[in-house]
Amino acid sequence: xxxxxxxxxxxxxxGSGLEEVxxxxxxxxxxxxxxxxxxxxxxxxxxxxxxxxxxQAPAHPRLRRSSAISRFAVVAGLAALADANVxxxxxxxxxxxxxxxxxxxxxxxxxxxxxxxxxxxxQAASPLLFPETVFNAPASHLAAILGINGxxxxxxxxxxxxxxALKMAEDLMASDALDHCLVVGAEEADWLxxxxxxxxxxxxxxxPIEPFQKPARGMIVSEGAxxxxxxxxxxVQVEKIAAGSNFQKQREAAACVDxxxxxxxxxxxxxxxxxxxxxxxxxxxRAASIAHCPKAKVYAVKGALGDSIGASSLWxxxxxxxxxxxxxxxxxxxxxxxxxxxxxxxxxxxxxxQQVAGLRLTFSPLA
Amino acid sequence: xxxxxxxxxxxxxxxxxxxxxxLREGRDCVTPVTSFAVDRCRCQTAGQVLDTRxxxxxxxxxxxxxxxxxxxxxxxxxxxxxxxxxDFRPELTVMGTTSGGMTFGEQYYRGLKANxxxxxxxxxxxxxxxxxxxxxDAQEAFGITAPCQVIANACASGxxxxxxxxxxxxxxxxxxxxxxxxxxxxxxxxVGFDSLQxxxxxxxxxxxxxxxxxxxxxxxxxxxxENVESAQARGATILAEVVGYGISTDxxxxxxxxxxxxxxxxxxxxxxxxxxxxxxxxxxxxxxxxATPFNDAAEGKAIAELFNRVPISSxxxxxxxxxxxxxxxxxxxxxxxxxxxxLPPNIxxxxxxxxxxxxxxxxxxxAGRVRTALSNSFGFGGTNASxxxxxxxx
Numbered sequence: 001x002x003x004x005x006x007x008x009x010x011x012x013x014x015g016s017g018l019e020e021v022x023x024x025x026x027x028x029x030x031x032x033x034x035x036x037x038x039x040x041x042x043x044x045x046x047x048x049x050x051x052x053x054x055x056q057a058p059a060h061p062r063l064r065r066s067s068a069i070s071r072f073a074v075v076a077g078l079a080a081l082a083d084a085n086v087x088x089x090x091x092x093x094x095x096x097x098x099x100x101x102x103x104x105x106x107x108x109x110x111x112x113x114x115x116x117x118x119x120x121x122x123q124a125a126s127p128l129l130f131p132e133t134v135f136n137a138p139a140s141h142l143a144a145i146l147g148i149n150g151x152x153x154x155x156x157x158x159x160x161x162x163x164x165a166l167k168m169a170e171d172l173m174a175s176d177a178l179d180h181c182l183v184v185g186a187e188e189a190d191w192l193x194x195x196x197x198x199x200x201x202x203x204x205x206x207x208p209i210e211p212f213q214k215p216a217r218g219m220i221v222s223e224g225a226x227x228x229x230x231x232x233x234x235x236v237q238v239e240k241i242a243a244g245s246n247f248q249k250q251r252e253a254a255a256c257v258d259x260x261x262x263x264x265x266x267x268x269x270x271x272x273x274x275x276x277x278x279x280x281x282x283x284x285x286r287a288a289s290i291a292h293c294p295k296a297k298v299y300a301v302k303g304a305l306g307d308s309i310g311a312s313s314l315w316x317x318x319x320x321x322x323x324x325x326x327x328x329x330x331x332x333x334x335x336x337x338x339x340x341x342x343x344x345x346x347x348x349x350x351x352x353x354q355q356v357a358g359l360r361l362t363f364s365p366l367a
Numbered sequence: 368x369x370x371x372x373x374x375x376x377x378x379x380x381x382x383x384x385x386x387x388x389x390l391r392e393g394r395d396c397v398t399p400v401t402s403f404a405v406d407r408c409r410c411q412t413a414g415q416v417l418d419t420r421x422x423x424x425x426x427x428x429x430x431x432x433x434x435x436x437x438x439x440x441x442x443x444x445x446x447x448x449x450x451x452x453x454d455f456r457p458e459l460t461v462m463g464t465t466s467g468g469m470t471f472g473e474q475y476y477r478g479l480k481a482n483x484x485x486x487x488x489x490x491x492x493x494x495x496x497x498x499x500x501x502x503x504d505a506q507e508a509f510g511i512t513a514p515c516q517v518i519a520n521a522c523a524s525g526x527x528x529x530x531x532x533x534x535x536x537x538x539x540x541x542x543x544x545x546x547x548x549x550x551x552x553x554x555x556x557x558v559g560f561d562s563l564q565x566x567x568x569x570x571x572x573x574x575x576x577x578x579x580x581x582x583x584x585x586x587x588x589x590x591x592x593e594n595v596e597s598a599q600a601r602g603a604t605i606l607a608e609v610v611g612y613g614i615s616t617d618x619x620x621x622x623x624x625x626x627x628x629x630x631x632x633x634x635x636x637x638x639x640x641x642x643x644x645x646x647x648x649x650x651x652x653x654x655x656x657x658a659t660p661f662n663d664a665a666e667g668k669a670i671a672e673l674f675n676r677v678p679i680s681s682x683x684x685x686x687x688x689x690x691x692x693x694x695x696x697x698x699x700x701x702x703x704x705x706x707x708x709x710l711p712p713n714i715x716x717x718x719x720x721x722x723x724x725x726x727x728x729x730x731x732x733x734a735g736r737v738r739t740a741l742s743n744s745f746g747f748g749g750t751n752a753s754x755x756x757x758x759x760x761x
Contacts, residue, residue, distance in 0.1 A: 114555050122407040122558045130559035131621045135519035140748030144618040152616040156498045156519045174538045199489040243514035248507050354503050
């Protein structure tokens with residue numbers, strides 16, 4: 001079974017147009033951090049998606065009370081369909097599956113809902129907020145807007161969850177009952193997440209994020225969504241997905257990442273789109289890149305966009321596909337004595353909470 | 368696709384044998400909630416796994432205090448399953464949950480609000496709060512490193528996990544997969560359902576004319592699935608087979624099913640088509656049956672339209688609704704029905720809904736010929752899932 005990228009869409013701290021954001025990345029731009037204040041008096045930097053990035057969200061009743069994460073998912077998903085020139089009708093929607101990838105989910109409404117319970121008691125809990133706290137609420141809204149009434153899955157995980165969602169899509173597309181699979185990953189930012197990552201000693205106090213720099217000084221939380229529409233033909237092929245494995249302790253991450261690279265680098269790739277984010281992940285990916293693809297150009301988009309966890313690995317995959325199509329990469333982080341064309345890419349994803357996975361893309365200009 | 372092992376922890380008991388005994392007795396395992404304040408809730412009961420038993424069963428673990436209690440349930444369920452097939456090395460693990468270790472998140476937030484460090488180290492709470500962590504903990508306890516897909520399709524998650532795993536094995540892409548579900552009661556979720564008035568101050572009475580809502584539950588359940596030929600070749604005991612899976616998405620409303628029952632009907636029809644069998648071959652249906660007016664009406668309508676008075680029960684009256692674990696727990700209940708030719712009871716049933724022509728297994732377990740069973744799970748977001756299992760003809 002051959003799996004290809006038919007369309008891509010994203011909502012990022014640099015905007016939401018596929019080419020617009022890509023060009024800004026090529027120009028070396030990075031997101032501008034805004035300060036987010038916790039009610040406990042601590043400020044954290046965060047990369048917000050600009051309001052304009054979701055301005056084109058449809059005026060659908062499902063989005064009237066939805067959280068930001070749902071709007072990000074809907075805008076990115078619709079953009080991926082538009083990029084592929086696919087308009088879903090009853091017949092095509094029935095042959096399209098939806099997979100939604102997320103890590104922290106609707107944390108803003110979840111926090112608000114629980115806050116009311118803590119402050120005022122159970123009788124203050126809002127029946128309007130609670131349904132939006134459920135992990136699959138964004139997928140439900142997107143399915144309703146698109147008219148998808150068959151397979152819809154929400155996957156939870158860490159920064160690797162987007163890649164695991166692509167693996168699930170590959171498994172689903174083994175069935176000839178499907179023509180398309182729309183994979184969307186999204187996340188929204190909140191001070192509570194920043195506080196948690198700060199206490200976990202993974203957050204940097206101020207920009208920039210410096211992938212692959214020593215010492216690792218930490219990452220910055222961002223928000224947005226990434227979406228890929230998959231089908232069985234196209235210019236960019238998802239040649240192989242390594243569902244990877246899990247690590248229990250940070251020091252075990254390197255061995256897991258190395259195993260994924262070994263599986264994907266049967267022939268040397270031209271690009272590595274790494275998940276490096278200024279934390280312990282970086283060293284694991286550096287070592288694996290040097291060992292398995294010493295001539296590859298290594299690029300880490302989280303330096304520019306921050307780490308949006310559930311959306312991040314789809315952002316990485318979009319960057320890899322865009323680089324293969326355009327034949328250009330934004331400023332790379334390290335390596336490479338190769339000046340050849342860009343025909344293949346590895347997307348490496350190592351999450352902060354145990355999961356490691358990766359995939360390999362190849363480009364066929366005449367497809 | 369063969370089921371070669373199973374493990375379960377739920378309010379009905381620890382392990383398959385205790386679960387079967389509870390089903391046969393029609394035990395009501397719903398008790399008052401004591402782990403957080405419920406005095407301002409309409410509903411004040413739930414099906415709960417006893418912490419004392421959990422601690423006793425897990426006393427050999429190195430640092431049980433670091434593990435969320437739902438991770439401890441997962442470890443026990445996996446231990447039971449692996450004891451049946453010690454050499455089972457999964458290529459993939461597919462599990463369902465809705466909130467994982469949510470209570471650790473609650474502790475963390477309460478610690479913040481009190482402006483003092485929580486009782487446990489904050490980083491430990493954060494690391495173990497994530498919904499996928501209980502699966503990782505369970506795998507680590509037995510040296511399993513298979514990649515994990517953790518499905519959060521609300522209350523259909525467990526059935527989705529088993530169904531997706533079934534399709535992965537049946538397609539030939541995988542030989543062996545662990546599938547199941549887990550969830551533990553948390554204040555946030557408990558109050559959430561209470562705020563929607565989906566939970567009841569009364570007993571949980573699925574399909575009863577005076578049903579007034581659900582009670583929550585908790586637990587973990589795991590099935591080891593394997594390609595039948597592979598299982599036979601290595602001489603494994605085959606407990607049953609998974610033969611069909613259907614999934615649908617009902618776009619009617621975020622929390623309410625389409626009253627026509629179209630979503631559940633599409634899922635059940637999909638499962639029958641997947642199994643390649645007519646509706647008449649189903650001998651028992653383990654219904655989603657939450658006892659909310661909306662769910663039971665929509666599900667009951669779909670069942671009545673598709674099936675000719677097949678015996679039906681919802682086992683949630685005995686143990687509550689364990690959300691992401693429910694589909695996996697109820698798949699194991701269906702498995703026990705197949706293995707022991709018993710129809711599990713739908714307790715607290717007084718009078719049938721005049722709108723629904725259903726053959727309810729009322730209040731007491733019955734002996735019955737059960738060769739093929741269908742298990743339903745439906746959830747928020749309009750997710751609907753059905754799996755069909757049957758006895759294995761050696």
